[in-house]
Amino acid sequence: MLTSSTSGSQVSQTMEEVRNRLREIVGASTNWRDHVQAMNERKALHTLLAKNQADLPPRKMRDSYIEVILPLGSQPEIREKYLNVHNSVRFGRILEDLDSLGVLICYTHTKHEAGQMSPLSIVTALVDKIGLWKQDIRPDCDIKFVGNVSWVGRTSMEVKMHMLQFHDGAYHPVLDATFVMVARDPENKRPAFVNPLILESPEEEKIFKEGEANKTRRVDSSRASLLKMAPTAEERNIVHDIFLNTLDPRTVSFRSRLLPPTAVWMEDAKLKGLEICHPQERNIFNRIFGGFLMRKAYELGWACAYSYGNSRPYVVAVDDIMFQKPVEIGSLLLLSAQVCYTEKNNAQVRVHSEVYDPATRVHHTTNVFHFTFMLENEIPSIVPRTYGESMLYLDGKRHFDSAMKENIAP
Numbered sequence: 001m002l003t004s005s006t007s008g009s010q011v012s013q014t015m016e017e018v019r020n021r022l023r024e025i026v027g028a029s030t031n032w033r034d035h036v037q038a039m040n041e042r043k044a045l046h047t048l049l050a051k052n053q054a055d056l057p058p059r060k061m062r063d064s065y066i067e068v069i070l071p072l073g074s075q076p077e078i079r080e081k082y083l084n085v086h087n088s089v090r091f092g093r094i095l096e097d098l099d100s101l102g103v104l105i106c107y108t109h110t111k112h113e114a115g116q117m118s119p120l121s122i123v124t125a126l127v128d129k130i131g132l133w134k135q136d137i138r139p140d141c142d143i144k145f146v147g148n149v150s151w152v153g154r155t156s157m158e159v160k161m162h163m164l165q166f167h168d169g170a171y172h173p174v175l176d177a178t179f180v181m182v183a184r185d186p187e188n189k190r191p192a193f194v195n196p197l198i199l200e201s202p203e204e205e206k207i208f209k210e211g212e213a214n215k216t217r218r219v220d221s222s223r224a225s226l227l228k229m230a231p232t233a234e235e236r237n238i239v240h241d242i243f244l245n246t247l248d249p250r251t252v253s254f255r256s257r258l259l260p261p262t263a264v265w266m267e268d269a270k271l272k273g274l275e276i277c278h279p280q281e282r283n284i285f286n287r288i289f290g291g292f293l294m295r296k297a298y299e300l301g302w303a304c305a306y307s308y309g310n311s312r313p314y315v316v317a318v319d320d321i322m323f324q325k326p327v328e329i330g331s332l333l334l335l336s337a338q339v340c341y342t343e344k345n346n347a348q349v350r351v352h353s354e355v356y357d358p359a360t361r362v363h364h365t366t367n368v369f370h371f372t373f374m375l376e377n378e379i380p381s382i383v384p385r386t387y388g389e390s391m392l393y394l395d396g397k398r399h400f401d402s403a404m405k406e407n408i409a410p
């Protein structure tokens with residue numbers, strides 16, 4: 001994390017100011033009826049796009065460093081929006097704030113000297129990981145977010161953000177987050193170059209190398225995806241052991257399956273939801289705001305874990321949320337949460353979201369979300385019955401192990 005001493009002259013701003021600033025930077029319409037005209041005005045900014053990355057001035061990490069205050073302690077009137085029934089902070093709201101902040105950090109990195117409005121449309125491509133250090137976030141103490149661009153490709157940027165909360169006279173860490181944002185042209189149709197990054201110290205070189213390693217890891221894990229490759233020998237053994245454990249000893253049949261005691265079939269651990277994507281949830285580019293999708297998916301995932309385990313779930317880690325396709329305003333968004341792996345009192349929940357067009361009956365996956373929850377009480381083991389469910393189970397185990405191994409969980 002860059003510290004304030006290396007952060008130049010950045011002054012803390014509030015989350016409300018972050019959103020207003022984003023609207024100014026892209027010239028977003030305030031009224032939905034003006035959105036076509038606002039988009040037409042943005043098209044003209046096309047001429048400001050760089051033809052090559054080398055034409056753009058390089059930036060330092062501290063150039064994009066931002067501090068934002070969420071004044072839950074000093075401005076009680078904003079608490080309501082953030083409050084959950086347990087008198088703690090709604091994590092879904094924090095996901096929304098991280099998304100807005102990540103985008104502003106990238107606009108600060110790519111700041112166009114010529115004018116106020118940016119020709120770039122910066123979208124969230126991936127939430128690489130979020131690790132939480134605290135189970136409960138207090139609703140009555142100020143929160144501070146800090147972050148900066150930590151790695152740059154040709155058209156993509158990795159952003160590292162940290163959230164801290166003020167209590168007992170100091171700010172204490174709450175979570176660390178890594179997002180990947182992609183720059184597109186003003187109409188969000190083609191990729192656009194972003195400013196290169198200059199590294200100023202061995203510490204920054206290390207952070208940048210981690211960004212490179214993260215990119216390689218993402219490519220490797222995408223290649224080894226169970227949707228493309230067979231499971232490893234060790235994983236095949238796990239699946240076969242589960243299969244053997246569920247055979248009925250009284251019959252000599254591959255089809256007669258019995259649920260072990262204190263276990264639940266995977267098909268019985270789902271929760272589904274529908275969202276109609278109204279203009280209120282639009283982002284600055286008149287698509288559905290990524291943070292809104294994350295909040296809705298998180299809350300359904302949380303409810304799924306709660307229904308499954310019958311005690312309060314605490315989020316421990318979020319990883320690998322890929323935004324595969326933008327969600328248009330007016331879409332019918334179908335969300336489906338599934339407990340796909342369990343270990344002791346931990347549940348790994350996958351939320352799949354897709355848009356459905358009733359006119360054509362075509363479905364398109366827009367996102368897949370992975371959440372790791374720890375529940376207050378012991379939970380039943382989840383048991384896959386079909387081959388497809390077994391792959392979901394192994395994928396859930398991979399996400400769970402990665403969350404634990406990287407020590408992003410407490």
Ligand SMILES: CCCCCCCCCC(=O)SCCNC(=O)CCNC(=O)[C@H](O)C(C)(C)COP(=O)(O)OP(=O)(O)OC[C@H]1O[C@@H](n2cnc3c(N)ncnc32)[C@H](O)[C@@H]1OP(=O)(O)O
Pocket residue numbers: 019022023028099100103122123124125126152153154155156157180182184191218282283284287288289290291322323324325326327
């Ligand atoms: C009003 C107040 C509120 C303000 C809030 C503002 C927040 C606004 C932010 C948002 O809400 S954005 C909405 C949520 N996100 C989306 O809807 C994005 C949906 N996904 C897409 O549009 C495309 O999948 C995406 C543009 C992300 C990628 O498209 P492509 O797969 O065609 O990309 P391409 O192959 O051209 O690669 C472009 C770059 O992206 C990188 N990339 C693509 N997918 C990636 C991925 N999954 N992970 C990491 N990097 C990725 C890729 O490596 C490359 O980087 P480099 O040029 O640096 O090499």
